[in-house]
Amino acid sequence: MLAAEQLALAGRLSAVSASLRPGEVAAICGPNGAGKSTLLACLAGLLAPDAGSAALDGAPLTAMPSGLRARAIGYLPQTPELAWDVSVETLVSLGRIPWRGAPAGEAQDAIEAVITAMDLEQLRHRPVSRLSGGERARALLARVLATSPRWLLADEPLANLDLAHAATMIAQLRQLSRTGVGVVLVLHDLAAAMNHADRVLVLDRGRLVADGPPPVALAEAMIGRVWGVTGRWLGEPGAQALALS
């Protein structure tokens, strides 16, 4: 269980409480500046809240040894950086950094498994600078998965991906949640949240205003209140689109 308890951060979050379950895809939605990335960073243990706490299975993240936290929670930043033009395989191997002291064979097995699962076999020796946008996103996600985390926190993983690559990414994240990993995503695309998340948290100016299944949390009235637009959901459940008027 990854839980926020009365989480507050000056000017950015106020009294946010939510507890997330493993095996579930949770989406954090909200207008620009609502505090989505801040909440995600708190849940990843990267930001210390002014008040309240974020806790993993009851243990506050800020008091947890950083190595232990790093093995449990994988974090994919919004704009992933890469200072050196390493190969895909080397990039993925960076995900094993928290497992210092583990047998080398175990690390190699984990890296191989992720490379196969993410369909990077053909690209493993290619420098990341020579990948397409979609391949790059896949390789960066593979880096996080190489840690074998129990939680995956990703900030806007669909940004900059075209339709097909976004669909692949969503399928991969859903597959991951089926293996028992808790997936938490910051999403701008409300249709993606509506169709693919198990649960949606809506933030508005630092407050949690809705938390529940997508049809409830992203109801048309809620969208009107939080985003200030009049929208209507069209289509079948699981393949809905938001029409704005």
Place this chain on the structure above:
Amino acid sequence: MTRPLLILALSLALAVPLSLLAGRVWIDPFAPTTRNAALILVELRLPRAVLALTLGAGLGAAGAAMQGYLRNPLADPGLFGIAPGAALGAVLSLWTGYAAAPYALPLFALVGAGGAMALLALIAGREGGVALFTLAGMMLASLAGALMSLAISLAPTPFAMSEIVTWLMGALADRSWREVWIAVPLTLGGLGLLIAAGRGLDALTLGEAAARSLGIEPRHLQALMIAGIGLTVGASVAVAGIIGFVGLIVPHLVRPLTDRRPSRLLLPSALAGALLLLIADCLCRVLPLAGGELRLGIALSLIGAPFFLHLLLRMRRGMA
């Protein structure tokens, strides 16, 4: 990874004995008829070669670590302000005349390096961010530079002034075993710390937030960097003056031979730095120059500046 290490180690094994033979007096190993050959070898050339290897290794690894830490291929260990701090200490010892006493100059330089390290830790250490750290380092470097210029302009005697200016140019001429005993332990300690920082530097490849999410403590990493760079660079300035560009050039030459992970760059950079400094020092010794030897610091800057320009142009092409 292992092949470049092997090649570098082999080249060193070849270069070291050759470097001992080269100099103003050439020594023929097959007909050792040169007068005082043993003395020249053991008391002059050997300590000089050991120093070149030690300082080169320290500066090469410090450069590699520095580029990894700042995530910038143009970073140089001098940026931290530790080298200028050490140089300022040495300049003060020359200015006050204490440098005449044995061990005083290196001691002053090490105190200067230590002062710069402490100031850096004080200014930037609380949050461990890289940007503030870089700015603090640059501020320290320019402050130390200004104070050195002040010391030169207010030199008590023309002799002290020329001493300071010559010393700042960096050289390995006329060094003895005494300098070796100062530099070797400090450099080895510094190398150990930089190697310990390797994992953190690898994680930083992904940016600061991702590095922290991988369990890297920024303040811990920063402390390792300050101490590691301080010891390697401080030791080199203390015994040889300012020797620039090694830390900039060497990691560049070596990087394409590795998988580009900063941790994997440290050891090859140390070996390549040792090789570069050894060869450069031999050239300085051998080049016929009226009025003495070419200063090592000048020679490396002469090679280094065009190299830096080449690098900049290549990077610009890469971006275009």
